[in-house]
Amino acid sequence: MARIIFIQNIIGGLETGSLYALAALGVVLIYRVSDVTNFAQGEMAMFSTFVTFTIWTYSRAAGLPYPYLIAFIGALIFSAIFGYSIERVFIRPTAESSLLGKMIVTFGLILIVNGSAAAIFGTDSYYMQRAIGGTMIIGNLVVRPHSFFVIFLALVIMAVLFYMIRNTMFGVAIRATAQDRETARLMGVNTTKVTAFTWIMATIMGAIAGLMIAPATNVSTGMMADVHLKSFIAAVLGGFTSFIGPVIGGLIIGIMDNLVGYYISTNWQTVIVYGILILILIFKPYGLFGSRPQKKV
Amino acid sequence: MLDSLTDSHPYTKYIVGTLIFMLMILIDLQLNIFASRTINLFIRVVYFSIMALGFNMLLGFAGQISLGHAAYMGLGAYLTAYFSNFMGWNFLLILLLSGLIPMVLGIALGLIALRMERLYLAIATLGLGVTGQMIFQEWRAFTRGFSGIRLDRPEIFGFAFNNSRHFLLLATAILLLVIILTYNFSRSRTGRALSAMRDSEYASQSLGVSLFKYKLLAFAASSFYVGIAGSLYAYAERFVHPSTWGVELSLDMLAMVVIGGLASIGGSIVGAAFLVLVPRITAATPLLAEITNMNYILTGLAMILVIKYLPLGIYNTIDVKLIQPYLIGRSSKEFRYQDLEKQEEG
Numbered sequence: 001m002a003r004i005i006f007i008q009n010i011i012g013g014l015e016t017g018s019l020y021a022l023a024a025l026g027v028v029l030i031y032r033v034s035d036v037t038n039f040a041q042g043e044m045a046m047f048s049t050f051v052t053f054t055i056w057t058y059s060r061a062a063g064l065p066y067p068y069l070i071a072f073i074g075a076l077i078f079s080a081i082f083g084y085s086i087e088r089v090f091i092r093p094t095a096e097s098s099l100l101g102k103m104i105v106t107f108g109l110i111l112i113v114n115g116s117a118a119a120i121f122g123t124d125s126y127y128m129q130r131a132i133g134g135t136m137i138i139g140n141l142v143v144r145p146h147s148f149f150v151i152f153l154a155l156v157i158m159a160v161l162f163y164m165i166r167n168t169m170f171g172v173a174i175r176a177t178a179q180d181r182e183t184a185r186l187m188g189v190n191t192t193k194v195t196a197f198t199w200i201m202a203t204i205m206g207a208i209a210g211l212m213i214a215p216a217t218n219v220s221t222g223m224m225a226d227v228h229l230k231s232f233i234a235a236v237l238g239g240f241t242s243f244i245g246p247v248i249g250g251l252i253i254g255i256m257d258n259l260v261g262y263y264i265s266t267n268w269q270t271v272i273v274y275g276i277l278i279l280i281l282i283f284k285p286y287g288l289f290g291s292r293p294q295k296k297v
Numbered sequence: 298m299l300d301s302l303t304d305s306h307p308y309t310k311y312i313v314g315t316l317i318f319m320l321m322i323l324i325d326l327q328l329n330i331f332a333s334r335t336i337n338l339f340i341r342v343v344y345f346s347i348m349a350l351g352f353n354m355l356l357g358f359a360g361q362i363s364l365g366h367a368a369y370m371g372l373g374a375y376l377t378a379y380f381s382n383f384m385g386w387n388f389l390l391i392l393l394l395s396g397l398i399p400m401v402l403g404i405a406l407g408l409i410a411l412r413m414e415r416l417y418l419a420i421a422t423l424g425l426g427v428t429g430q431m432i433f434q435e436w437r438a439f440t441r442g443f444s445g446i447r448l449d450r451p452e453i454f455g456f457a458f459n460n461s462r463h464f465l466l467l468a469t470a471i472l473l474l475v476i477i478l479t480y481n482f483s484r485s486r487t488g489r490a491l492s493a494m495r496d497s498e499y500a501s502q503s504l505g506v507s508l509f510k511y512k513l514l515a516f517a518a519s520s521f522y523v524g525i526a527g528s529l530y531a532y533a534e535r536f537v538h539p540s541t542w543g544v545e546l547s548l549d550m551l552a553m554v555v556i557g558g559l560a561s562i563g564g565s566i567v568g569a570a571f572l573v574l575v576p577r578i579t580a581a582t583p584l585l586a587e588i589t590n591m592n593y594i595l596t597g598l599a600m601i602l603v604i605k606y607l608p609l610g611i612y613n614t615i616d617v618k619l620i621q622p623y624l625i626g627r628s629s630k631e632f633r634y635q636d637l638e639k640q641e642e643g
Contacts (some may be wrong), residue, residue, distance in 0.1 A: 097605070267435050281412070
């Protein structure tokens, strides 16, 4: 029995962990390409989830077939537009600011997006259905198909992303921009387009993470606070300098979170997990897979 | 007369300003012109100014970032509540301790900061801030969790500051001390070393600035200030609740410092006033008041607009464009803002 509970915790950890990984990957993608740390990633995901929720509710009320699928597609379309508009309206005009300035712009975005969400959708919290409902019994194991769906979806998205970054021309452009923006531009890479594209990708990934976590947290303005923070910590744990680091960081945090919550204490769960992370960071300040950035004096 | 005053010491403008403000309140004590909610608003501006000054020490003067300072302020507030309720100690002792204990923890944070780059530090401190808030929620013996703690206004030598105007005077006096301290600190050898560290860690290191010493110092000083601000918060609001000390408050600190002006005393105060007044103004404006959380949206917009158009901050821009040329035209030789523009890439 103990072993089954352990396995269930691991599966739960992989489920939330892959969502952290997805969100973290979005943050790292933007960071690598445009030097902006998007602290508003979580809030943007929350906003997208609210829109998805609204589409879901309306299409259910209208009696359309497969309301969840409609909402999912709506989420993809909306978050793409949303990510692009944020980049166009707030990020591009401030691209010449200092590193700290760019960071602060995203803090301002947190306030704007969160405030707008509360103004448009209200401050109540709503129930959102799982992608696949019900439970499944495998041997003695009780699992939700939703968990596997989430893990599968995250894996597919990451596989597509990694394939694209590694093997397509556009991926080369992304890597070139990440390495050296100026030189990439001199070589004919349209860095503006690359930046806009990474914002769209990252927002979509955030929106999917938000949609998948929504059944557990309900849809509310504060729903992403925890996921967002943990995805950031995942990015830090894995290191901002690699694309695979945040994925592994996310999985580690998801699993650790579940295990600590189950075996030690739910109340102190977050405190313990952060404590361990701070300890790791003291010994590996650039993350587990990160390398020390070269700096010009 | 004002000329001769501002000429003698550049920071006289702060002292004169604060004294005029105190005089105004003293007169009001007799006449009761201000509504009591206006007085409460002033009190908020005062303790938030101290908080913003503390945060500015860190971000503006030393170039370090922390998104967990709300937890230090909360600690200061809880210590104050605890000491005054259960120990019954003297106000000044409590105030000092509420600054010193967060300061010790601030040094611990500084030790962590020594190993991390700015971005990693921002995220690690974000985590610490959340952890702090969790501890406030869960450690019921000390904080009483979600029930919160009540406490009374302070008492000095038998004189109770129950009248809000009296308390405002007391808080303003403390703010004045903090301003004088900050000003002298920023102009001392230490303060200049901090600014050097902010502008380039490598360059300052090569000139013999010990990063170890000055990073710890920056964190120590800022957590001391923030702890004191927390103590004043507790006395002012007479109620401490864990929900106050979230990431939102840390973001507010950042917003105050950015909007008001980095590395500037006046900027911290202007920023604090901005963040206190915006919710009030939106609540009083007919159309805006309808929209939930309009003040969030406005504050966020203000941050982005300031970064885009006034990278020095509101106060610093006014200072550079209007006040400084005026003073330079007279006799003061102070002009230090051009280097602020080149700040960054630390």
